[in-house]
Amino acid sequence: MTEEKKTATTELEENEAPAVHEPKPLKEPIVRIVKREDMKFAQRIAVRLTGIVLALLVSAIVIYAITKYNPITVYETMISGAFGTRTRIWSTVKEMLMLTCIAVGLAPAFRMRFWNIGAEGQVLVGGIVTAGCMIYLKDLPSPVLFAVMFCASMLAGALWAFLPALFKAKWNTNETLFTLMMNYVAIQLTSFAVAKWENPFGSNTVGVINQNTRAGWFPTVLGTQYFLNVVLVLLLTVFMFVYLRYTKHGYEIAVVGESENTARYAGINVGAVIIRTLLLSGAVCGLAGCIAVSGASHTISTSTAGGRGFTAIIVAWLAKFNTFTMLLISLLLAFLDSGAGEIASKCKLNDYASQMIIGIILFFILGSEFFINYRLIFRKSGKEAA
Amino acid sequence: MQGFVTLIQAAVFFGTVIMFGCIGEIIAEKAGNLNLGVPGIMYLGGIASLAAVFIYEGSTENPSKAVCVLIALVSAFCASALGGLIYAFLTITLRANQNVTGLTLTIFGSGVANFFGGSLNTLAGRFEQIAVPVTSSAFRTTITPLADLGIVGKLFFSYGFMVYLAILCAIIVHRFLMHTRAGLNLRTVGENPQAADAAGINVTKNKYLAICIGAGISGFGGVYYVMDYIKGTWANDGSIEKLGWLAVALVIFATWKSINAIWGAYLFGILYWMYMYIPGLTRSSQEIFKMLPYVVTIIVLVVSSMKNSREKQPPASLGLAYFREER
Numbered sequence: 001m002t003e004e005k006k007t008a009t010t011e012l013e014e015n016e017a018p019a020v021h022e023p024k025p026l027k028e029p030i031v032r033i034v035k036r037e038d039m040k041f042a043q044r045i046a047v048r049l050t051g052i053v054l055a056l057l058v059s060a061i062v063i064y065a066i067t068k069y070n071p072i073t074v075y076e077t078m079i080s081g082a083f084g085t086r087t088r089i090w091s092t093v094k095e096m097l098m099l100t101c102i103a104v105g106l107a108p109a110f111r112m113r114f115w116n117i118g119a120e121g122q123v124l125v126g127g128i129v130t131a132g133c134m135i136y137l138k139d140l141p142s143p144v145l146f147a148v149m150f151c152a153s154m155l156a157g158a159l160w161a162f163l164p165a166l167f168k169a170k171w172n173t174n175e176t177l178f179t180l181m182m183n184y185v186a187i188q189l190t191s192f193a194v195a196k197w198e199n200p201f202g203s204n205t206v207g208v209i210n211q212n213t214r215a216g217w218f219p220t221v222l223g224t225q226y227f228l229n230v231v232l233v234l235l236l237t238v239f240m241f242v243y244l245r246y247t248k249h250g251y252e253i254a255v256v257g258e259s260e261n262t263a264r265y266a267g268i269n270v271g272a273v274i275i276r277t278l279l280l281s282g283a284v285c286g287l288a289g290c291i292a293v294s295g296a297s298h299t300i301s302t303s304t305a306g307g308r309g310f311t312a313i314i315v316a317w318l319a320k321f322n323t324f325t326m327l328l329i330s331l332l333l334a335f336l337d338s339g340a341g342e343i344a345s346k347c348k349l350n351d352y353a354s355q356m357i358i359g360i361i362l363f364f365i366l367g368s369e370f371f372i373n374y375r376l377i378f379r380k381s382g383k384e385a386a
Numbered sequence: 387m388q389g390f391v392t393l394i395q396a397a398v399f400f401g402t403v404i405m406f407g408c409i410g411e412i413i414a415e416k417a418g419n420l421n422l423g424v425p426g427i428m429y430l431g432g433i434a435s436l437a438a439v440f441i442y443e444g445s446t447e448n449p450s451k452a453v454c455v456l457i458a459l460v461s462a463f464c465a466s467a468l469g470g471l472i473y474a475f476l477t478i479t480l481r482a483n484q485n486v487t488g489l490t491l492t493i494f495g496s497g498v499a500n501f502f503g504g505s506l507n508t509l510a511g512r513f514e515q516i517a518v519p520v521t522s523s524a525f526r527t528t529i530t531p532l533a534d535l536g537i538v539g540k541l542f543f544s545y546g547f548m549v550y551l552a553i554l555c556a557i558i559v560h561r562f563l564m565h566t567r568a569g570l571n572l573r574t575v576g577e578n579p580q581a582a583d584a585a586g587i588n589v590t591k592n593k594y595l596a597i598c599i600g601a602g603i604s605g606f607g608g609v610y611y612v613m614d615y616i617k618g619t620w621a622n623d624g625s626i627e628k629l630g631w632l633a634v635a636l637v638i639f640a641t642w643k644s645i646n647a648i649w650g651a652y653l654f655g656i657l658y659w660m661y662m663y664i665p666g667l668t669r670s671s672q673e674i675f676k677m678l679p680y681v682v683t684i685i686v687l688v689v690s691s692m693k694n695s696r697e698k699q700p701p702a703s704l705g706l707a708y709f710r711e712e713r
Binding site for chain 1: 420422472476480481482483485486487489490491492493494495496497498499500501504505622628631632634635638668669670671672673674676677680681683684687688691692694700705709711
């Protein structure tokens with residue numbers, strides 16, 4: 001330790017020395033970066049669209065390099081893959097709703113700058129509990145069963161988020177790492193549940209639960225089995241938008257997110273806000289798990305969440321806590337997912353191609369944020385600067 | 387006794403993969419960057435080495451083992467460092483959020499790797515199972531005379547060279563971070579970039595180098611997994627991703643000291659494989675046992691934050707972007 005301190009002081013002296021003896025001529029850097037907060041709405045949209053278009057171009061080049069397909073054909077194939085038939089449209093919409101639901105759950109936590117990376121786990125425990133209800137309580141009358149399923153899955157998700165929140169509030173334990181670890185505990189718990197409930201025996205999958213009785217399945221309304229998914233997710237989207245923007249709770253969350261010290265000074269009980277917000281965040285993610293099991297797959301496996309918990313983090317962040325923007329970003333990602341899957345199956349390539357393309361597109365969208373938040377100022381000319 | 391020896395061997399194989407990932411991540415985190423792209427980077431390293439060697443072995447009549455190993459390591463390092471560079475450019479130059487960028491890198495890396503891993507044959511116009519026997523055997527060659535020393539030989543010398551390379555890496559990185567000027571600068575950047583900047587340390591350069599070199603080392607974990615652990619093939623089962631997250635967990639467990647990562651990695655290995663050696667477990671309770679490494683990590687994280695000892699904390703500005711003009 002003492003040795004390090006010594007090196008630190010000599011380091012300082014050495015670095016000061018040249019500054020004193022031979023001052024370098026001051027030169028303005030070629031590019032300066034300045035923060036900006038005045039960008040107009042239309043400009044923001046333009047920057048984002050440019051990012052997406054560039055990303056689609058790069059992806060087209062990548063796809064061309066691999067498949068030698070004409071890029072336009074590629075995007076035509078993608079569109080038909082995502083929206084070509086009724087089934088495909090619904091499958092894309094289902095995916096979009098799932099991502100939106102999780103992202104909506106994450107929004108309050110992120111607004112508070114609480115890095116809830118644990119959505120994957122919260123969704124899974126919600127899913128496990130739902131599957132459990134469907135298996136053990138299948139004889140209950142349908143409305144009661146649904147009430148139990150909703151409550152139980154929300155409780156499970158809330159519990160999964162409560163633990164990291166409690167330790168964050170009390171001892172400032174790093175929540176990013178804690179929630180990340182909770183994901184893997186949940187994944188193992190899912191494997192445990194799958195092994196316990198496997199059907200048929202030895203298949204290591206749960207199979208479709210209550211295939212004949214359809215107990216605990218979302219009912220088919222207006223000709224679609226996803227009616228309830230749509231209603232629930234849209235309700236949650238509106239609720240969260242209002243909650244974050246127009247309620248006292250939402251205001252407190254924003255203040256804690258901007259500065260914990262300010263919040264304390266204003267008399268906000270920071271610990272309580274953290275725990276309350278995470279209970280809500282976890283509950284919505286747990287409900288997403290319920291929707292995934294009861295409203296879509298009717299089974300439980302480790303791929304019930306399937307990385308959506310992580311993708312939704314990116315959705316929530318990019319949407320800047322605006323839950324309606326989340327719908328749009330989720331739609332883009334769901335489109336890419338099913339579209340790239342179609343290309344992959346046409347070219348007999350595997351469908352991880354979609355992950356690769358989603359990665360590329362997200363890189364560009366993330367990069368384009370920079371041009372919204374900052375302005376580049378170029379040096380005018382060499383002489384003037386000197 | 388036989389069971390004990392195989393458990394330790396399994397733990398060493400397992401531990402080496404995550405040790406590489408962990409060492410690389412420690413370097414990046416010490417410079418203040420929480421890179422959640424480790425699984426993606428390990429994927430990139432694994433697939434790059436596999437693809438490069440696959441092409442080399444396919445194009446040469448008598449592939450030389452030394453060249454194979456060299457190609458595998460160099461291509462993996464470059465691909466992983468390139469992945470790191472994407473992350474570094476987005477988070478440092480474009481100031482994107484570190485968590486989100488890291489997760490994107492994981493999505494991208496696993497997409498690229500599984501895509502090429504699954505379609506390398508189709509793309510190359512060959513239809514047999516992808517395999518690189520020469521390289522894999524080179525990676526698995528043991529230190530021959532010592533491996534025969536009975537139990538001692540089995541416990542300590544029955545592994546390929548990467549196992550020892552990982553330990554060496556951990557020691558070198560520890561020496562570098564704790565006992566050199568450059569290491570001190572790097573840690574200052576991670577603890578307090580403002581102070582580092584004021585002291586004339588180039589924050590941007592330090593961060594870039596730490597992330598790219600760290601990513602390169604993490605990538606070796608992928609190489610070891612592909613070449614030694616699964617013997618030069620490819621499996622689209624997402625196991626590298628799991629291992630990558632364990633590597634991130636190991637960073638916490640090792641309290642940001644690469645020297646602790648050595649025994650920590652093997653301990654994780656033992657915890658992970660223990661269920662195989664406990665009699666009377668059903669398949670479902672085995673899954674509960676596999677939670678152990680994660681649960682232990684949570685406990686370490688919680689206890690170290692409750693104790694609040696300065697030695698065991700994450701770098702102070704971990705996860706925060708540095709912008710000189712901002713206060």
